[in-house]
Structures are given as structure tokens and as C-alpha cells.
Amino acid sequence: MYLTIIWAFLIAFAVAAYVVMDGFDLGIGILFPFFRVGKERDAAMNTIAPVWDGNETWLVLGGGGLLAAFPLAYAIILPALYAPLTAMLLGLVFRGVAFEFRWRDERHRQLWDAGFCAGSLVATVAQGITLGALIQGIDVNGRAYGGGWWDWLTLFSLLTAASLVIGYALLGAAWLVWKTEGEVHRDARRLATRLLPALLAAIGLVSLATPFVEPQYYQRWFEWPGLLVTVPMPVLVLAAAALARHGLRRGHDAGPFLWSLALFGLTLAGLAISIWPDVIPGRVTIWQAAAPRESQIFMLVGAAVLIPVILAYTAWSYWVFRGKVGEHGYH
């Protein structure tokens, strides 16, 4: 019982860690065309080159952890999202190899840069669609996916996809504000200033649409005790956005990024509250999908020891590459 709840939190943590860590480097990919060829792009790339691989590993933990802790959910959700997930994986191929390939082939650097951008964009859109499809509900038949092959494609899932693109782009821009200087820093700040209100609008639209795609959310949000969260949430979102904007105006380095992360944190918390304790909203609860006790305990021992260790050496790696990356590498 408790084990299942702990595992639900751990998987949620892995997904959140992924969004927080890979979000900004996917965002840099999305924004790549806005940076000038040459020093600006090189600097943007160099801010994430040492860490992108570790960031993406959280995606593997999210997927692998879901298989291990909630195998039934894994077996239903992944086939339901066959096309977008395949697109995401292929997008990640392009953006992953671009980190190495673009330096190896000056003549085709534009091509790999395009692959980096397109791959990042496709992966983000696919993740946004996945989010939307999950929220709007997945048809289940017995222990398998029971819907059609295009069920994931709706106006709502396109809205969540567009929102995630804006959100990751904001994280990417805010990260560059923090980690760079000179022209790329100024460009990033200008982009972040524009993306911030766009993200607010996107959050607003998704929030307005969500209660109407599935009645469960309407009840959750507008009945006691859900109101306890529904009422302060917009206030908190606006406050985080205001602080991010303040940081951008005043030329703060870390503030805009950290407050943008806070925005993401709030939306993720809202999502969690909306679907808890389901793993497939309205269809499958975490209890129904949970792996047996022996599997949960075995993994929990490892997770309890290893996740803190992982966080420690990940933090160390970020610490090693701290500070601003100029157009000439780290200073």
C-alpha cells in the first residue's frame, strides 16, 4: 500500500526531474534558429554539452521505472502513443548525435544544427501530445490499450504540445540568460521576455480546457477540498511569472531560470493533483497497475541508496561546469 504510493512519488519525481533538466536543453534546440550561426550557436551548445546526456537519462528512468513499478500502465500507455513516441525517439536521435556531429563536419554543420533544432522540436511536441493524450484519457480494453491509432491527436493534445514547446523554449532561454554573456545573453533575454507571457497564456488555455475534456477534473477542481488548490494556484502562477519577469528586467542571472522552473513545478503539481491516484486518468489506478511487493521492495532499496548518490554526482558535474560560458568556452 505505502510502497505503491512511494513508487508513484518516485516516478513522478523522475518525470519532474526530466522536465526540469532536459526541458532547458530541448528548449535551446527549439530556439537554435534564433541564434546567429557561429559564436552564438556554439556558446549555446556548449552550455549543455557536458550535461545533456545525464539530463536525458531521467527520461530512461521515467520509462524504465514505469515498466518496473507499474508494468500495466507501461503496457497500456506506450502502445496508445505509438506514433508520437516513435517520433520522439527519432527526434532524440537527431538532437543527441548533433552534439558530436556538428563539430566533426564544418561543411554540414548547418545540416546538423537543423537536425538539432528539428529533433528537439519533434521530441517536445511528442512529449506535449503525450501529456495531452494522457489527460484527455486513454481507452483500455482488459489489460491492453483499446483505442485507435489516432486517438492521441486532438485539439487538446495539440494545445498541450504547443504549450510545452513554449515552456521548454522559455526554460532554454532563461538557462542561456544565466549561463552566457554577450550577444547570446542579450538575445536570450529578449526571447525569454517574449516567451514568458506566451507561456502564461498557454497555461491559462490548458487550465481552462482541462475540466471540460474529462468531467473527473471538473469535480476535482471545483469541489471541496480541491478548491483549496484550485483557488491559490492562479495566484501562485502569476506570482512566479512576475518574479521571473522582474528578474529579466533587472538583468538577474539565475532568477529568471529558477522562477521559470517554479512555474513548471506548479503546473506539474496541478497535474498530479488532478490525476491522483490514477496512473491512467479515469481508467487505471496506481494500485491496479502496481508491480508486486517483492519487485517494489527490491527496487526501493536500490532507489533509496542510489538516487541521492546520483543527485550528488549530478550536482557535482553541474558544479564543475558552473559559471558563464562565454563565446570562447567556460571562464
Next chain:
Amino acid sequence: MEETALLLARAQFAFTVSFHFIFPAFSIGLASYLAVLEGLWLATGKPVFIHLFRYWLKIFAIAFAMGVVSGIVMSYQFGTNWSVFSDRAGPIIGPLMAYEVLTAFFLEAGFLGVMLFGMEKVGKKLHFAATLMVALGTFISAFWILSVNSWMHTPTGWALNDQGQFVPAAGWWTIIFNPSFPYRLMHTVTAAYLTTALVVGGVGAWHLLSGRKTVPEVRVMFSMAMWMAALVAPLQIVLGDRHGLNTLEHQPAKVMAMEGHYDDYPDGAPLILLGQPLPSQERTAVLLQIPKLSSLILEHDLNAPVRGLKSIPPEDRPPAAIIFWSFRIMVGLGFLMFGLGLWSLLARLRGRLYDWSWLHRLALVMGPAGFVAVIAGWVTTEVGRQPWVIYGLLRTRDAVSPIAAPAVGGSLIAFVIVYFSVFAAGTYYIVRLMARPPQAGESAEPDAPIRTAGITPAPGLRRDGEGG
């Protein structure tokens, strides 16, 4: 239609896993080689080792990136295409794969950044520690994923629950160390080391043949690689034999297919060297065979009875024609590697290691042989597991996702196009780096990339890269 969808899903998994396997087969060995080079540099202070380290690190970075992105695909494909398998085996294989992520993937990824770009930032010793962590991570990764794979071949320690799931029933030790795992782990990891040694040897041979016999880096890499080939190839043959005997014990049908035996041989089975299994006729057309040798190899007794595929119901037989040939390719290449190692010992004895052109030509040709052998061996064991996904318990056809053929066909085409274009480009970049000799660019400023205090791989590498 369902048959087509199944076939396409199998083709997609075979394609993506085979492509993926190429990169770890190289990076497992190369990570260890890099750790040895850096360790030797720290211990002896000889610049030749750090030059070689830098030279192979650039190649490692590309191979590793391709391994990462093709590996992420695998971790999702269990669910997208094999959802019934995921649901039913998830409680057992899921935790093992989660341990792979937690103990291996994060370790590799977390220290890779420091390994690639951090020498300046953290100093030599911490950098060496990072290199060791990456090398250790590649090995731990092999440990877990091969444990999962071995459990699918020799499932132990399971019970069925009410939902039809395989759940742990006899402790995790029994599951992790299932009967085929120790053999498979040893054989596969050794294969990775041998593959890397052959690549390094091939590159060294290329530069020796190109008239760079006096370049110390070239001599050292060729000599190290030939020592590996001479020592590890015979070891690998022994390990392969042990693994084969283990397979005979647990998956006799696979060995029958490898041998091309359809009939029972009550008083000694021949070793068919060349032939063609004809499953529809339940016989193997034999071109060349040695009487009784198969019994000697399998049972260590010339007259031991050996059973054939006819003793197995047709619906439980693996496709013999593929396995028969993939096995012969693997074994044939293994003995060629052994021969290369022996020749290098002879050359050493005669003091001609660096100027025996025919040895270098063979080493060059054998450069990619490890990859071919690894894939052939993988095909042998995995095709040999058919028609089961979990041996004897769950058929492959019953494990597939309910996805229609057009969807699987579409994704397969997309994977083929993307993999061939992207990984062909990556391979081209690697080969281009290999064609360039280890040179002054690697030695000019041992600890300082070209840019001021830069960690960027780019400028330094670019300058080096253009040299070739």
C-alpha cells in the same frame, strides 16, 4: 494481417537492437582501454599514453553518443511494440532494468561530461576517476541487461500471479544469476573487449601500412591491440565453448539448429562444417562434415548420442537456416582472430611486429571483424530462442502489442531511414578520425585545449580533425 504485424514488430526489434548493439560492443571495450591509457599515463608520465587517450577519446565520444540515442529507443520499444511481454514480465525484468538505469546509465552520463571536457576543471586524478566511472558504468550496464536477457533464455525464480504476470518467487539472486547469465556475461563482455582490440589493431595497422612505423603512438596502439588479440581470442574460444555447453543443457533445440542436426545420432554425431539446413525437408544438405566430432565437442565423447530437431515438435523449433550460418560466421571469425593473435606473437618473437606488412594487412582487414562476430553471435542466441520470448513460457507471437501492421511498418521504415543516414554519418566521422594519425595536435599542449581555459570540445577537435 496480424501475422504481418508480428513479423514487422520482430523485424523492427531485431533491426534496432542489432544497430544499438554495435555501439556498446565498441564502447564497453573502448572505455576500459581509455582508462588503461590514462592510468598508464598517470603512472609513467609518458606522453605517448595521453596522446593515445586523446586520440581515442574523440572516437569514443561519437560512438557513445550513438549508443545513447539508440539505447533510449530500446527502453521504450519494450512497451510500444511488446506490451504483453512488458505487462507479464515487467515485475521481474523491470526492476533489473531500473537497476541498470540507476547504477549504470546515470554513472556513465554523470561522469561523461567531466571525462570529455573536464580535464582542466578537475585535475588529472579526479579526471582519471571520472574515466574509471564511465568504464565501470559500461560494464555494470552490460551486467544488468545481460541478466535480463539471460532470464528470458533461462527463466528461474518465477511464479504466475492471478493476472498472468511472472512475479518473483524465489529471491532476486535466483533471478539475476539465472543459469545462462554467468556464461553469457563472460562471453559477451569478452567479445566487446576483443572487438575493441581488433578496431585499435586495425587502426594501428593502417598507420603502419601508411609508413608511420616510427610514430610511437602508432606502435604502442598496435602492440597493445595485438597483445589483447593474442591473449583474449583463445580465452574467448574457451568461454564460447562453455557458453555453448550451457546452452546445450538448457536450450538443446538451439544447439541442434546451430549444428544442423535433424536426425538423432545414437552413436556419435558428425560435425557439419558446410551445408544448408532445409527445414521444409527436415534435413541438412551436407557439403563437408567430420564424423563424430560434434559428439566430441558437445559431450566430450566420440560415441555420445546426440538428438536432432526431429525430436522437437515443429512449432517449437527455431529457424535453423539462420542460426546454422550465423553460428559458423561467429566461430570462423573467432578462429581468424585467434590466428591473428598467434601471428602477432610470432612477429614479436622475430622482432618484426612493426614491419611485417602481411600481418598488418590481416589486422586491417580484421578491424571490423569483431562487430560482425558480435552480431552473428547475437543472432545465433536470439533467433535460437525462438519461437519463445521467454523460453518455454511465453511465445513471441503472444507477447506483441496490439498494433496494426501499417503503424509498425511505418515506424520500421522511419527507423531504417533515420538509422542508416544518421549512424552512417557517425561511422564516417569515426573512420575519418581513425584515418588521421595521432599527431602533434594531440601533444602540443597536453592539458590545454586551444581556447582560453575552454572546455569546449569543438575548436580543439576541429583543428585536429581537419588535419587528416
